[in-house]
Amino acid sequence: MTEKTPAVERRKVLRVIAGAVAAACGATALRLFGGSAKAAIRPADAPPPAIPGYDWTKHRWAFGVDATRCIGCLSCVAACKNENSVPRDTHHFRTWVERYAYLNGSDEPVVDSQSEPDALSTSPGNPTYPYRFPDRYGDQVVDKAFFVPKLCNHCSNPPCVQVCPVGATFRTKDGVVLIDQDYCIGCRYCVQACPYGARTFNEAMGVTDKCTWCYHRITKGLKPACVEVCPAGARVFGDLNDPQSDISVFLRENRVNVLKPEMGTHPNVYYVGIDRSVR
Amino acid sequence: MMSVAMTAVARMGWWHVPLFHASPFTGYVYPNETIIPWSGLIVVYPYITGLVAGAFIVSSFYHVFGMNQFKPVARLALLTALAFVICVPVPLLLHLGHPERALEAMITPHWSSAFVAFSYVISFYICVLLLETWFAFRADIVAMAARGRGLRGLFYRVLTLGSDDVSEHALAYDHRWAYVLAVIGIPSAALLHGYVGFVFGSLKSRQWWSSDLMPIIFLFSAVVSGVALLILLYIAVSRIRGLEPDKRCLRGLAAALWSFLIFVLVIEALEYVTMFYRAEEGVGMIKALMRGPLEDWLLIQWGGSLVALLLLTWLLAFRRTGVFALAVAAALVLIEVFCMRWNVVIGGQELSKTMRGLIYYSPPILGRDGVIALVMILILPLLFLWLFVRLFPPWDDMAAERGLDVNEI
Numbered sequence: 001m002t003e004k005t006p007a008v009e010r011r012k013v014l015r016v017i018a019g020a021v022a023a024a025c026g027a028t029a030l031r032l033f034g035g036s037a038k039a040a041i042r043p044a045d046a047p048p049p050a051i052p053g054y055d056w057t058k059h060r061w062a063f064g065v066d067a068t069r070c071i072g073c074l075s076c077v078a079a080c081k082n083e084n085s086v087p088r089d090t091h092h093f094r095t096w097v098e099r100y101a102y103l104n105g106s107d108e109p110v111v112d113s114q115s116e117p118d119a120l121s122t123s124p125g126n127p128t129y130p131y132r133f134p135d136r137y138g139d140q141v142v143d144k145a146f147f148v149p150k151l152c153n154h155c156s157n158p159p160c161v162q163v164c165p166v167g168a169t170f171r172t173k174d175g176v177v178l179i180d181q182d183y184c185i186g187c188r189y190c191v192q193a194c195p196y197g198a199r200t201f202n203e204a205m206g207v208t209d210k211c212t213w214c215y216h217r218i219t220k221g222l223k224p225a226c227v228e229v230c231p232a233g234a235r236v237f238g239d240l241n242d243p244q245s246d247i248s249v250f251l252r253e254n255r256v257n258v259l260k261p262e263m264g265t266h267p268n269v270y271y272v273g274i275d276r277s278v279r
Numbered sequence: 280m281m282s283v284a285m286t287a288v289a290r291m292g293w294w295h296v297p298l299f300h301a302s303p304f305t306g307y308v309y310p311n312e313t314i315i316p317w318s319g320l321i322v323v324y325p326y327i328t329g330l331v332a333g334a335f336i337v338s339s340f341y342h343v344f345g346m347n348q349f350k351p352v353a354r355l356a357l358l359t360a361l362a363f364v365i366c367v368p369v370p371l372l373l374h375l376g377h378p379e380r381a382l383e384a385m386i387t388p389h390w391s392s393a394f395v396a397f398s399y400v401i402s403f404y405i406c407v408l409l410l411e412t413w414f415a416f417r418a419d420i421v422a423m424a425a426r427g428r429g430l431r432g433l434f435y436r437v438l439t440l441g442s443d444d445v446s447e448h449a450l451a452y453d454h455r456w457a458y459v460l461a462v463i464g465i466p467s468a469a470l471l472h473g474y475v476g477f478v479f480g481s482l483k484s485r486q487w488w489s490s491d492l493m494p495i496i497f498l499f500s501a502v503v504s505g506v507a508l509l510i511l512l513y514i515a516v517s518r519i520r521g522l523e524p525d526k527r528c529l530r531g532l533a534a535a536l537w538s539f540l541i542f543v544l545v546i547e548a549l550e551y552v553t554m555f556y557r558a559e560e561g562v563g564m565i566k567a568l569m570r571g572p573l574e575d576w577l578l579i580q581w582g583g584s585l586v587a588l589l590l591l592t593w594l595l596a597f598r599r600t601g602v603f604a605l606a607v608a609a610a611l612v613l614i615e616v617f618c619m620r621w622n623v624v625i626g627g628q629e630l631s632k633t634m635r636g637l638i639y640y641s642p643p644i645l646g647r648d649g650v651i652a653l654v655m656i657l658i659l660p661l662l663f664l665w666l667f668v669r670l671f672p673p674w675d676d677m678a679a680e681r682g683l684d685v686n687e688i
Contacts, residue, residue, distance in 0.1 A: 091301050091313045098307075111307035111635055150309075159484065166380070167389035185383060186376015188316035189394055195484040197309025197632050201316060203298040206376025263483055279633055 054219045059174040061213060061268070063151070063224075064236035064250040068273035070147040072097055074131040076226035076235065083214060083225035088130075092200045094211040095151040095226050099133055100277060104141035109277050112136065148278050149234060151226070152177065152198040152211035153259060153267030160190035160199060160210075169208070175240075175268060176215055181207040195263045213237065300643045305571075306636030315628040315640050318648040320370040322624045323656050325475045325497065326504070326617055327367050330660075332468040333505010334360040335408070340535070342415075342461040348531040351524075352513050354415055354673035359512060360505075361408050362664035367401060370656050373647050393478050400474060404467045411460035413438075414453045416671045418445050434670075472501040479623060486561050486634070487568065487627040492550050499543045500616050506536045507612035514606050516668075526600045533605055537591040540612065544584055547619075561634045572629045572639045576618045583615035 080095045081088055100109040112133070154177045161169050161177060168183040169190055184207040191199040191208060202209045214224035218237070222228070227235040238245030247270075250256075256270035260279060271278075301313045338356035340349040349356075372378040385402075388395040413420075421443050424435035442449075473494040479485075480493025510532045517524040555562060569577055590608040594601060629638045643649045 090310065091299065093310045096310050111633070113307070113310055159482075162391045163393065163482075164389055165384040165392040165394035166387055183380070183383070184377065185380040187374070187394065188376075189392065189478075191311075191316040192628075193482055193484055195632055197311045200311040201299075201314065201376065203376075208376075279635070 051219045056172055056174040056219075058241065060240040061154075061175050061218060062238065062240050062247045062251070063154070063213065063269040064247050064254075064256070064272070065149050065269060066234050066236065066250075066254075066272045067146055067148050067278075069232045069234035070097065070149055071232050071234075072099060072133055072147040073129065073231065074133070075129060075229045075231065076149060077131050078129060079225040079229040080211075083217075084212070086209070087202065087204070092202065092209070094198075094200075094209065095149065098148045098150060098278075100144075100146050100148065100275060101137060101142050102144040103137065104143050106143075109144075109275070110137075111277075146273070146275070148271075148274055149226075150196070150198070151269060152194075152213075153196055153265065153269045154211075154213065156266035156268060157264060159193040159195065159263075159265060163189045163193045165189065172215075176213050176218075177210070178212055178215060179208055179210060181205065181209075184208055195260050195265065196267075297646075300646070300648075302638045302640045304631070304636050304638045306631070307633050308631035308636035308638055309633055312628075312631055312633075312638060315625070315638060317374070317624055317628060318640070319625075319642045319650070319653045320374040320648045320656075322617075322620045323653055324367065324370040324374075325472075325501075325624070326620045327363050327370070327657075327660065328472055328475055329497070329501030329504045329616065329620075330508050331360050331364045331367065331404075331505070332472040332498070332501040333503065333507075334363065334509055335464055335468045335505070336502050337506055337509045337532070337535070339461050339465055340531070342411075342457060343465065346531065348525075348527040351528045351675060352509055352532070355512065355516070355668070356509050357408070357412050357415055358667045358671065358673055359509065359664055361412055362667055363660040364401070364405055364408055365663060366656070366660040369659065373652070373656075393474070393481055396474055397478075400467065400471050404464070404471055407460055407464045407467055411457050411464060412671075413440075414457040414460065416673075417442070417453050418450055419671060421445050469498060472498045479627065484632060485627045485630070487565065487630050488623065490550060492546060493623075496543065496546055496550065496619075499539055499546065500619055503536065503539045503543050503612055504616040506532060506539060507609040507616075510536065510605060510609040511613065512664075514602055514609075520674075524602065529600055529602065529605060530598075533591055533594055533600075533608075536609065536612065537588070537595055540584065540588055540591065544588065564630060564634050564637070568626060568630045568637055571637050573622055573626045576622050576626070580615050580618035580622060583611040583618070587611040587615065 074097055076095055077093065077097060080086060080093075084094055086092055086094050096113050098111055098113045100111050102109050154171075154175060156171075156175070158169075158171060158177050161171055164170075165187060166183060166185055168181075168185070169177065169179045171177050186201070186206045186208065188201050188208065191201055199208055199210045201207075214222070214226075217224060223237050224235075227237045236246045236250045238247035238250075240248060240251075242248060250272075251270060254270075254272045256272055257274055258267040258270060261267075299314050300318070302315060304313060334356045337349065338353045338360065340346045341353035368381075372381060375381055384392075384395055385398045388398075417439070420435050420438045422445070424432060424439050424443065426432075427435050476494030476497030479488040479497075480490050482488050510529070513528070513532070514524055554565065587608040590604050590611075593599070594604055594608075625640055629640055631638060642653070644651060646652065
């Protein structure tokens, strides 16, 4: 071993470490900004690809639910599952319907939905109405009962978007909260953050899934599938920028409410005819 | 086509693991809630992170605060922190639906997400730990490089990074850097674990999580679990090596465990008392949660804590060094903290967002978040620790054999 002063020795070691760090940084920078890697990496807030003939700055979508009209036929649930390839089990829904029943003498309602295990396959031969509410209450006297359709509220202040670590879920300029499933890492933080239980994890795809208000349809001038099939007119959809749209009329003519307003999420699904017990 | 065939094959075999694990429920829960999003893997993650933070604090007792009685475990604590910290990403990567996209959180971060901080904090922390360990063990590495032959010798020679100076001046330099890094490491450890608490405490959607005390509870229970782990490791390793553990060191560790445990228990109790005293909407469901799916876990958590506290109080009050009693207390604390993590992570999801129902989660046996996988992930850091201890013996009593002055290490 040759005699070296400790200071010189130390400097040499530090130089080697500095060199290694610089090389690593350089390699990362090349990957980030280099030509070949450009296609693979894009900023988290980059706009999604444009839809031909559609200008998302010209629309402001919103959704209305008139719970007094809902008959609980669940054709909306079936249509949504068909339209959006949602898994057909009782644990994955983009939209669902809740049934509230005040039994005689009770202050609190009994709530259930088609997700109860015995609600599936009640009419397996019927593709339009594969889901049904079970006849749960039999001969009991029901004082008051109603149905409440639920879906993503496409909040103006969405907690799910706030918590996404990669920006895979985002709010469009026309007011729809979407997920880039090619970008989602599948951490499920957004599923936790949603106060409404509107998000579900698609295990087969390894990504989160949720209602998009059928973005692929509304950007072509069509209505969301659930609105299209509702036989009772309980679901209303439209453009707030158009004063004559269904939703504008709905909001003008009704006193509306939103779900869990105390969460500060500013939902864009407006309800008519819901009870204090609805959350 | 391929996936259909694979699914068909998988369905035929006994090893078939279902795609998801739905839980039974009572009352009304949102249909999507029946599959809890964060399962046992996310229980194990803060548990391991906590052990890292706690083990690091123990090593700092000596390296930063100059408490000499902790010297026998200081370097073991450092290796423990390192062995556990490199396993922290394992449960997270297993949890992700697309682990291959994990680095996107660092390359294209979405800054408003609390998760983004994690990848940076943990990377920084791993760097600090690696550097500190290197400085703390450099003299040993140089000695082993000089003696070692073949591959093993080459390994140590590479690790010297070309610096084979073990003069008094150079060792003082190492010591100074280890000190500086330990000083940086303490806020990093606190940040890392306080952050984990923030991930839960900052979510308004879940009443069981949404609490300002959450980061503090996580932080201090982390320290408690790390100290307990070190006590158990030190006693076990001493037994294996046929030596008596250092009594002063054990007493110091017992005192540290006792004081931090009191702190944690008081804050946790305050959390419950405040919640019940305020009795805001939904408190009835919280009571139902505690009497329902969480009952056994809470019993183990609080029963274990209180028995451990009594044992430690007895040991300290009567100046005993009952190694067995201390080991039992430490083991109880390790179990208690695991139950606390479970009660937070799983408990929060068992209370439905509807505040009208409860979900009863029990972990599956197979699958990537099954019991077998969780046990393997918990054993993994111990295997790393075994390897590290073999490669870099942290014992003072062996330093003389390597021709090193014990006081210089």
